[in-house]
Amino acid sequence: MADMSNESASASAGIDLSQFFQVFFEEAGENLETMEQMLLELDVNAADDEELNAIFRCAHSVKGGAATFGFTDVAELTHQMEALLDKLRRHELTPTTQQVDVLLTAGDALKALLARHQTGGGAVPDTTELLFSIKTLCAGGQLDGQAAAAQVSAPAGAAAPVAAVAALPDGQRVLELTVGELPDVTMADNLVELFKEITGLGTIEPLDAGRAADGMRRFKVTTTSSDNDLLDLFTFHVPREAVKLAPMGAGYGFHEGAPGAPAETAAPAAGDQERGYGFFSNAPGAPEAAAASPASPAAAPADASAVPRAAAPKAVAPARAEPKAAPMDSATLRVSVEKVDQLINLVGELVITQAMLAQNSKGLDAGLNQQMSSGLADLERNTRDLQEAVMSIRMIPMSMVFNRFPRMLRDLAAKLGKKVELVTQGEATELDKGMVEKITDPLTHLVRNSCDHGIELPADRLAKGKPAEGTITLGASHQGGSIVIEVRDDGRGLNRNKLIQKAREKGIDAPDSMTDNEVWNLIFAPGFSTADVVTDVSGRGVGMDVVKKNILSLGGSVDIDSAEGYGMSVKVRLPLTLAIMDGMSVGVGDECYILPLGSVVESFQVKPDMVKTIGGSGRVVEVRDEYMPVIDLEKVFDVPRFDFEHVSNIMVVVEAEGNRVALLVDELLGQQQVVVKNLEANYRKVPDVSGATIMGDGRVALILDISTLVRRTRH
Amino acid sequence: MHSILAVDDSASMRQMVSFTLKNAGFNVVEAVDGQDAWEKASQRDFHLVLTDQNMPRMDGISLTKKLRENPKFKATPILILTTESSDQMKMAGRAAGATGWLVKPFDPAKLIEVIGKVIR
Numbered sequence: 001m002a003d004m005s006n007e008s009a010s011a012s013a014g015i016d017l018s019q020f021f022q023v024f025f026e027e028a029g030e031n032l033e034t035m036e037q038m039l040l041e042l043d044v045n046a047a048d049d050e051e052l053n054a055i056f057r058c059a060h061s062v063k064g065g066a067a068t069f070g071f072t073d074v075a076e077l078t079h080q081m082e083a084l085l086d087k088l089r090r091h092e093l094t095p096t097t098q099q100v101d102v103l104l105t106a107g108d109a110l111k112a113l114l115a116r117h118q119t120g121g122g123a124v125p126d127t128t129e130l131l132f133s134i135k136t137l138c139a140g141g142q143l144d145g146q147a148a149a150a151q152v153s154a155p156a157g158a159a160a161p162v163a164a165v166a167a168l169p170d171g172q173r174v175l176e177l178t179v180g181e182l183p184d185v186t187m188a189d190n191l192v193e194l195f196k197e198i199t200g201l202g203t204i205e206p207l208d209a210g211r212a213a214d215g216m217r218r219f220k221v222t223t224t225s226s227d228n229d230l231l232d233l234f235t236f237h238v239p240r241e242a243v244k245l246a247p248m249g250a251g252y253g254f255h256e257g258a259p260g261a262p263a264e265t266a267a268p269a270a271g272d273q274e275r276g277y278g279f280f281s282n283a284p285g286a287p288e289a290a291a292a293s294p295a296s297p298a299a300a301p302a303d304a305s306a307v308p309r310a311a312a313p314k315a316v317a318p319a320r321a322e323p324k325a326a327p328m329d330s331a332t333l334r335v336s337v338e339k340v341d342q343l344i345n346l347v348g349e350l351v352i353t354q355a356m357l358a359q360n361s362k363g364l365d366a367g368l369n370q371q372m373s374s375g376l377a378d379l380e381r382n383t384r385d386l387q388e389a390v391m392s393i394r395m396i397p398m399s400m401v402f403n404r405f406p407r408m409l410r411d412l413a414a415k416l417g418k419k420v421e422l423v424t425q426g427e428a429t430e431l432d433k434g435m436v437e438k439i440t441d442p443l444t445h446l447v448r449n450s451c452d453h454g455i456e457l458p459a460d461r462l463a464k465g466k467p468a469e470g471t472i473t474l475g476a477s478h479q480g481g482s483i484v485i486e487v488r489d490d491g492r493g494l495n496r497n498k499l500i501q502k503a504r505e506k507g508i509d510a511p512d513s514m515t516d517n518e519v520w521n522l523i524f525a526p527g528f529s530t531a532d533v534v535t536d537v538s539g540r541g542v543g544m545d546v547v548k549k550n551i552l553s554l555g556g557s558v559d560i561d562s563a564e565g566y567g568m569s570v571k572v573r574l575p576l577t578l579a580i581m582d583g584m585s586v587g588v589g590d591e592c593y594i595l596p597l598g599s600v601v602e603s604f605q606v607k608p609d610m611v612k613t614i615g616g617s618g619r620v621v622e623v624r625d626e627y628m629p630v631i632d633l634e635k636v637f638d639v640p641r642f643d644f645e646h647v648s649n650i651m652v653v654v655e656a657e658g659n660r661v662a663l664l665v666d667e668l669l670g671q672q673q674v675v676v677k678n679l680e681a682n683y684r685k686v687p688d689v690s691g692a693t694i695m696g697d698g699r700v701a702l703i704l705d706i707s708t709l710v711r712r713t714r715h
Numbered sequence: 716m717h718s719i720l721a722v723d724d725s726a727s728m729r730q731m732v733s734f735t736l737k738n739a740g741f742n743v744v745e746a747v748d749g750q751d752a753w754e755k756a757s758q759r760d761f762h763l764v765l766t767d768q769n770m771p772r773m774d775g776i777s778l779t780k781k782l783r784e785n786p787k788f789k790a791t792p793i794l795i796l797t798t799e800s801s802d803q804m805k806m807a808g809r810a811a812g813a814t815g816w817l818v819k820p821f822d823p824a825k826l827i828e829v830i831g832k833v834i835r
Contacts, residue, residue: 015735017731017822017823020731020734023727054771056769057771060769060798061725064798064820067798068728068819069727069731252821252825254815255808255815258792258813258815259814260791260814261815276817276825277794278805280805280815283812
């Protein structure tokens with residue numbers, strides 16, 4: 001990227017254009033996303049003008065930015081897309097599914113091109129074929145499936161349609177010649193020599209001051225020769241595919257007599273094309289020449305400022321009546337994630353400091369330190385509010401995840417020969433950004449699974465009296481401190497007998513007495529797959545167990561419900577954020593540990609006769625006629641103890657993955673919100689520990705990973 | 716100091732134009748589309764309006780027409796930025812009362828050059 005900014009700086013009055021690249025990338029990404037969604041929603045048989053216009057505008061906007069900031073490959077592809085979309089919105093062509101497909105593919109190619117520019121690496125996507133396809137469709141043609149007419153040279157084609165615009169009256173044209181990327185940039189200098197040798201070819205002058213920014217060389221060529229003649233000549237010195245000719249028309253113009261138009265307006269015709277701007281004659285605001293006549297309505301800018309002042313009161317009155325609909329864009333601010341994370345970290349530290357102050361002030365006499373106490377109370381409230389406000393910055397709507405599914409399902413359903421409609425609910429439900437990133441893959445897998453295994457082929461559905469088109473519903477909602485995401489389909493559902501039979505084949509213990517719920521959960525067993533045919537989509541038996549593992553690692557849970565013949569539903573429950581959690585602190589010796597509150601079931605004082613030793617070392621505790629394994633935290637973490645007389649007698653029952661264990665601790669310290677610090681990033685991975693936090697008194701406490709503790713007892 | 720109303724629905728273009736103009740010593744007010752520009756123009760005066768053509772809600776041509784209907788913008792230079800350098804576009808701009816056009820893409824130097832011709 002640095003090389004590009006060099007070029008920009010040289011051509012841009014000392015302004016470094018690279019400072020706008022990031023905004024452009026984000027904006028282009030959003031535009032492409034919007035375009036994709038609208039293309040997917042587009043009904044080719046009843047395309048709405050407004051929709052087509054909106055899609056056109058997305059391509060148009062990306063093209064404008066790409067051209068301005070020097071991403072020529074992006075600009076070229078969007079230019080062709082825009083041409084096709086323009087014909088569609090003008091009703092010169094009727095929308096077809098083929099066009100939508102090509103435009104979607106082009107959108108993907110653009111994303112790849114942009115990603116390459118953004119990261120400055122990666123393979124160069126070949127868009128030759130794509131450009132040809134778009135051009136074919138744009139010309140009203142059809143693609144015959146093998147539209148690989150790679151011999152059509154993209155550069156020549158790109159130059160052709162616009163060349164006419166740049167034609168000067170005497171047949172002279174001003175062109176921008178782009179050469180690159182060359183094995184040796186000095187090869188381009190041969191072209192300059194070429195113009196010296198062949199008189200009558202025209203003139204050439206470098207546009208980049210001889211510097212080869214981003215490996216490309218640019219020249220301004222004034223010539224009467226045709227594009228093809230020029231390209232044929234150039235081929236002697238540089239490879240044809242490295243040469244591109246485009247009209248240099250880009251510029252400006254003034255209209256004759258327009259208000260504000262400058263003196264030279266008088267003779268703009270020929271010059272316009274080269275300058276790329278123009279003023280209209282007799283238009284308001286046109287500069288001197290046009291405004292020369294006092295009778296003309298045109299006024300010099302100096303006068304212009306006088307007029308508004310006189311007219312202002314009149315103009316302002318109706319303006320007040322206008323509804324003040326502030327556009328979204330001007331009310332939002334783009335901030336990098338790092339800045340937000342830094343803010344969250346600082347607030348986390350503040351919360352800890354506040355907790356320490358609260359702890360220290362406990363010993364103070366409330367009567368003597370009344371002001372101090374009320375100040376601390378305020379501090380506590382404000383800290384909590386601040387924390388909530390800051391955390392909300394990271395929250396993003398679920399629509400960010402859901403939006404990728406329509407495209408995926410469309411492609412997948414087409415591949416499987418199925419008809420699927422996707423319904424989304426609760427897209428506005430917000431979730432922490434980090435969580436959104438981590439939940440996307442598991443959800444993708446669940447949706448693919450529903451489409452592949454759940455939804456039947458249209459003929460089978462009709463035979464069962466269902467509509468040919470299956471429905472997959474994606475829903476998100478808040479429930480308490482969690483978010484619940486549901487993937488539901490109206491497909492064939494799970495078959496109890498088939499699942500049990502399959503489980504037994506795999507050597508999994510599956511008694512007939514299992515509840516339906518237990519049977520459904522078999523699909524999460526490693527290596528389990530009920531698919532009769534393994535497709536490349538899903539059904540290789542890897543996946544569902546990984547899905548469950550990933551969700552559990554986020555502190556979430558999965559529930560399955562199914563009715564055979566009617567479909568199935570998978571509910572994923574997740575905490576709202578990974579940065580803060582509700583914990584119960586327990587004491588063991590001098591140490592303090594945090595248990596995630598969600599996994600705590602109950603706690604009780606244990607009597608010696610409740611604990612029984614089985615086998616060699618295993619111990620179980622009897623609670624209401626039920627035995628569960630006991631884990632002595634003191635032994636797990638080798639807590640040093642100097643009070644040898646002490647016997648821990650409090651049990652906390654925790655649950656994970658449907659299994660319960662009793663943790664033996666010394667005391668229950670309390671419940672509080674803790675700021676989760678990553679132990680792995682700051683220290684190293686510690687078994688049975690998922691993170692750490694800093695307590696109110698400044699001590700570090702480890703947060704226990706309940707699922708690995710529970711798994712311990714199984715061996 | 717001269718005030719310029721810069722209208723574009725693309726945030727990156729708006730930033731680039733705004734930065735360039737501020738750098739050249741102009742006072743810049745940004746608007747995200749024609750409608751937004753019209754509301755901002757109703758509240759204060761500008762020495763020049765620089766507007767994109769293709770925008771949601773209200774395009775550059777419609778904005779130009781609307782501004783020209785208002786006596787206080789009768790003589791204000793209005794430049795339309797456009798990627799369509801066709802004569803058709805120019806004529807539409809002219810009919811709407813635009814002062815001139817500037818074809819995208821342009822570089823900051825060109826922008827300053829053109830603006831320098833209408834604001835002195």
